[in-house]
Amino acid sequence: MMALAQARPPLIDARIAELRLPDGAAWSMAARAEALDRLRAMGLPDRRDEYWKFTRPDSLVQVDAPRTPVSDPAEGLDMFGDIDRLKIVFVDGIFDPVASDELALDGVQIERLAGAAQSHIHWVRDVYGTLEARGQSPVARPLAALNTALASDGLLLHVSRSPSKPVNLIYVHNSETSDAILHHVIRLDPGVELTVLEHGPAAARFNQVMEVEIAAGATFHHVRNQESGHQQRAATHLFARLAAGSRFKSFTMTANGVMTRNECAIELAGDEASAHVAGAALGDGNVHQDDTILITHDALRCESRQVFKKVLCNGATGVFQGKILVKPGAQKTDGYQISQALLLDEDSQFLAKPELEIYADDVICSHGSTSGAIDEDALYYLRARGIPRKLATDLLTLSFLAEAVAEIDDEGLRTEINARLEGWLARRRG
Amino acid sequence: MLEIKNLHVDLEEEDKTILKGVNLTVEAGKVHAIMGPNGSGKSTLSYVLSGRGGYRVTQGTATLDGIDLLALEPEERAAAGLFLAFQYPVEIPGVGNLTFLRTAMNAQRKARNEPEISAADFLKLVRAKAKTLQIDAEMLKRPVNVGFSGGEKKRNEILQMAMLEPKMCILDETDSGLDVDAMKLVADGVNALRDARRGFLVITHYQRLLDHIKPDVVHIMAEGRIIRTGGPDLALEVEKNGYADILTEEA
Numbered sequence: 211m212m213a214l215a216q217a218r219p220p221l222i223d224a225r226i227a228e229l230r231l232p233d234g235a236a237w238s239m240a241a242r243a244e245a246l247d248r249l250r251a252m253g254l255p256d257r258r259d260e261y262w263k264f265t266r267p268d269s270l271v272q273v274d275a276p277r278t279p280v281s282d283p284a285e286g287l288d289m290f291g292d293i294d295r296l297k298i299v300f301v302d303g304i305f306d307p308v309a310s311d312e313l314a315l316d317g318v319q320i321e322r323l324a325g326a327a328q329s330h331i332h333w334v335r336d337v338y339g340t341l342e343a344r345g346q347s348p349v350a351r352p353l354a355a356l357n358t359a360l361a362s363d364g365l366l367l368h369v370s371r372s373p374s375k376p377v378n379l380i381y382v383h384n385s386e387t388s389d390a391i392l393h394h395v396i397r398l399d400p401g402v403e404l405t406v407l408e409h410g411p412a413a414a415r416f417n418q419v420m421e422v423e424i425a426a427g428a429t430f431h432h433v434r435n436q437e438s439g440h441q442q443r444a445a446t447h448l449f450a451r452l453a454a455g456s457r458f459k460s461f462t463m464t465a466n467g468v469m470t471r472n473e474c475a476i477e478l479a480g481d482e483a484s485a486h487v488a489g490a491a492l493g494d495g496n497v498h499q500d501d502t503i504l505i506t507h508d509a510l511r512c513e514s515r516q517v518f519k520k521v522l523c524n525g526a527t528g529v530f531q532g533k534i535l536v537k538p539g540a541q542k543t544d545g546y547q548i549s550q551a552l553l554l555d556e557d558s559q560f561l562a563k564p565e566l567e568i569y570a571d572d573v574i575c576s577h578g579s580t581s582g583a584i585d586e587d588a589l590y591y592l593r594a595r596g597i598p599r600k601l602a603t604d605l606l607t608l609s610f611l612a613e614a615v616a617e618i619d620d621e622g623l624r625t626e627i628n629a630r631l632e633g634w635l636a637r638r639r640g
Numbered sequence: 641m642l643e644i645k646n647l648h649v650d651l652e653e654e655d656k657t658i659l660k661g662v663n664l665t666v667e668a669g670k671v672h673a674i675m676g677p678n679g680s681g682k683s684t685l686s687y688v689l690s691g692r693g694g695y696r697v698t699q700g701t702a703t704l705d706g707i708d709l710l711a712l713e714p715e716e717r718a719a720a721g722l723f724l725a726f727q728y729p730v731e732i733p734g735v736g737n738l739t740f741l742r743t744a745m746n747a748q749r750k751a752r753n754e755p756e757i758s759a760a761d762f763l764k765l766v767r768a769k770a771k772t773l774q775i776d777a778e779m780l781k782r783p784v785n786v787g788f789s790g791g792e793k794k795r796n797e798i799l800q801m802a803m804l805e806p807k808m809c810i811l812d813e814t815d816s817g818l819d820v821d822a823m824k825l826v827a828d829g830v831n832a833l834r835d836a837r838r839g840f841l842v843i844t845h846y847q848r849l850l851d852h853i854k855p856d857v858v859h860i861m862a863e864g865r866i867i868r869t870g871g872p873d874l875a876l877e878v879e880k881n882g883y884a885d886i887l888t889e890e891a
Contacts, residue, residue: 586693591730594690595740595800596718596748605735605743612734612783 221254224273225356232324232362241339245358248343252350261349264529264561265500269469270353270445275389275415278441289409289435290626295378298365302383302413303390305363309380317371317402323364323393334366337395341421341449345475348535349504354447354473357419361393364419369402369428376405376431381412383442388413394420398428398456405431405620411438411467422450424458426480432460433623435630436470440495443469454480454509461618463627464491464499465634471500478505478512478540488517488617490627492634493526493558500529501549507540507573516547519614521607522558533565536573543573551581552610554603604635641839642666642689642808647700649681649688649864658684660864661700666808669836673850674843675875676861677883682843683727685861686812690724691717704808718744719751721807725797725814732784737796740784741766741803748804769802773829791822798829809833810841815849827852847879860886 226246235242255267269276299309305322313320321334339358345351367377379394390413398404402425412418424430436444444467450458464470476485491499505514520528530549551560560581568575584606592602608631615631618624642665649659658681666672676682688695689702691714702709709717732740746756757765770780773795785793794814801809811830815823830853834840842853850858850872858874859866862883867890868874878886 585730588730588732590692590714591726591732592740592744593714594692594718594724594726595744596715596751596804597744598715598747598751599713601743601747602715605740606732609732609734609783615734 221271221273222250225254225271226360231360237335238323238338241335242359245339245342245355248346249352249355249359252346252352252355254352254356259350261502261531264531264563265471265498269443270415270417270471275387275413276441276443277386278414278443279439280386281383281411281439281442289630290378290407293376293407293622293626295376295407297378297380299380299382300363300390300392300412302385302388303362303392303416306382315373315375315377317369317373318377318404319368319370321366323361323366333368333397334395337397337421337423338393339421341423341451342419342447344451344477345447345449351447351473351475353417353445354419354449357391357393357417357447361391361419364393364395367394367396367404368399369397369404370399372403376407378407378409381408381410381416383411383413383438386414389415391417393418396420396422396430398422398424398430400425401427403429403431405433407433407623409435409437411442412444414442416442416444416446418444418446420446420448422448422458424450424452424456426453427455428453429457430459431619433618433627434460434462435627436462436467437465437630437634438467440466440468440497442467445471446473448472448474449476450485451477451479452483452485454482456480456483458483458485459617459619460487461614461627462489462501463630464489465630466492466494467497467499469498471502473502475504476506476514478507478509478514481510482512483509484513486515486517486617488614489519490611490614490631491518491520491528492631493520493522493528494638495524495526498527498529500531502529502531504533504535505545507534507536507543507545509540511542512540513544514546515617516549517614517617518549519611520551520560521554521610522551522560523554525557527558528560529562530560530579531563531565532577533567534575534577536568536570536575538569540570541572543570543575545573545575547577548613549579550610552607553581553583600639604632604639607635608632641668642702642704642841644689644702645700647685647688647702648698649684650696650698652694652696658695658864659688662864662866664859664866666839666841668807668839670856671834671840671842671853672857672859673855673875674841674859674861674866675845675847675878677887680861681864682861683812686724686810686843689717689810690714690722715747716751718804718806719748723801723804723806723809725794725801725809725811727812727814727816729785729793729797731786733786735784737780737782737784738766741800744800745803766799766803770799772832773799773802774825775799790817791819791825794818794822794826795829798826802829802833807837808839808841810843812843813845814842815844815846823849824852847875850875862887862890
C-alpha cells in the first residue's frame, strides 16, 4: 500500500514534464506554484479514491493523451449559428485568432490567459486559482489543481456591465494526440448578467477549469454542449461562488465520449442566492459519462436545484454523484436534486450516489434517483397514432430529457439544444 | 369494414381468457355501440384491435377492409386507418401537442406513400379543427395531455381523430370522466366525422353518450362474448333495467 502511494509523485512529475507553461505566465507563477503544491500533496486520482469509485481515472491521468481520431471540425462550428454571439475559438486548446471574433464586447474586459502578462489585469491575479483552491475541500480535485498549475490558455472575463450578447467558446479537435488544458476565469460585478455558451470536442484529451465569481445580484447563464466523437476524453471543473441575491444556471449536454468527468462545486455564500445545475447525457456504446456535483449552502434562504438525466444503451455507463451540503446556520435552505437514467437496453448501467449532508435545522431538502426503461403505455399510445416504434422511442427519450432542458432559461438556446438532441437520436435511428 | 370473427384472447401474463369468441361486423357509414358490465371484455377488445401488448390471440380473426389487423404492428394498423380514442390518454411531458400530431400525421402519410403535410397547411388545418372542439392555441402548444383536465384529454383525442381522418374509429369509454357540456362537445366532434365511408365502434357503460352519438346498432357484451344485438332501443332497455335481466335471459 505504501509503495503504491509513493508511486504517485513520480507520475505527477512525468505528467507535468510533458507540459509547457504559456509565454508571459509570470503574473500567475505564484498561483501555479501553490496549485502544484496542492497537487503534490493530494496526488493524482486513483481507483481507490472514494470520489472515483465509479469512474476509472487512468486515461485522464496517464502521461500522454491516448491517440484519438479527430472529429469533423465543420460539425461543431455551426451550433448557435442563429444566435448573435461573440465567437472565441480554440483548436486543440490553442487560441485561433482567425476563426475568432475580435476579443471585444461592450461591458466586458476580455483577456487571454496566455497573453495576460502584457495587460494590467490585477483582478485576475487575485482570482486565478482561488475558487479551485477553495473547491479542494471537503474532497480533493487533483485534476483541477493540475489545471491551475499548468493551463496553457483560457479566457479571463471581467463583466462590469451586462453585454448585449453571449460569449461562445468553440472548441475544435484537430490533432490525434492533443492534450488541451484550458482555464477560464469569469468575474461578474454586482447586478450584471452574462451568458456563456460552449460547444465542440476540444482535443483528444481535454482538461478544463472554469472559475466563476458572481457578485451580489448578478446572473450567470451557462449552456454547454459536450457532443464529441466516440474516443475523446474530458475532465472539466466548474467552480462558482455566489454572493447575495445572485443567480447561477448551468446546463450541459453530453453526447458520446469514451470518458467524461464533469465536476461542479458551487458555494452559495450570500443570502438568497440561487444555483441550478442541469445535465442531459446521451451514451451509446463504450462511453462513460460522470457528473459529480457539490452544492454548498452557507447563507440564509438560498435555493439550489440539480436535474440530471441520462439516456444509456449498448453498454454505456452513466454516473451521478450529487451532494447538497448545508452548513450550520444556513437556515431556510431549499435544496432539490433529481438524477434519472433511461436505460434503452439491459446492457447499460447507471451508478448514482445522491447525498444530503445537513447541519441546519430549518431547511427543505429532497433528492431522488431512478433508473428505468421506456414506458410501455406511452410507447403504445404513440404507436397507436401511427408513429413507428423507433421514432416513438426517440420522442419519449426527448420527453425524458425535457426536465433538464427546461432548466435553460432562454427559448432560443433551448431550441438549439433540443435540435442537437434530436439530431443525435435521428443519426442513431438511421 | 371491420370484421371480427370468433375472436378468442388470453392475457399473456396470467392464464386467463378474456374474449371467448367475439363476432362483430361494423359496416362503413354505421355507428355500432358496445355496452356491457365491468369486466366483460369491452376495453380488451379495443386494445387487441389496436395492437397493445400483453394479449395472446388464440383463435379467430380481425380484418379492416380485408387486411389482417392482427398481423400488423400498432403503427401499421393506424396507417391502415384504425383509430382508438383512449379511455386514459397518456401524458407525455416535453413533447408538444402540435409536434406529436404532426409527427403522427406524417408517419401515417409516409407509411401510405403519400406526401408529407407542410408546416403551413398543418397549422391551418389544426387551428380550424381545434376551434370547433374549443381547444385554444395555448392547449395546442402544451405538452401532450400534461395538466389537461379529463374533458380536455378527451377533446384532444377527438382532435387527433379529426386530424388523422381514420376509416374506422373506436371510442373506448370516451364519456368517462366527462360532465354534460364536455360530453356534448366530444359528441359533436364525433358526429362531425360521421360519413358514409367511415365506421364507428363506441364502447360505453352508459346510455347517455348514445343520446348524443346516435348508434345504428347496439351490442351487449358479457363475459367475453356479444350476447345480444339490437337497435338503439336496446341501449334504452339497459338504461332502464340494468344488465341483470339481459344476462339472466341469455344465461
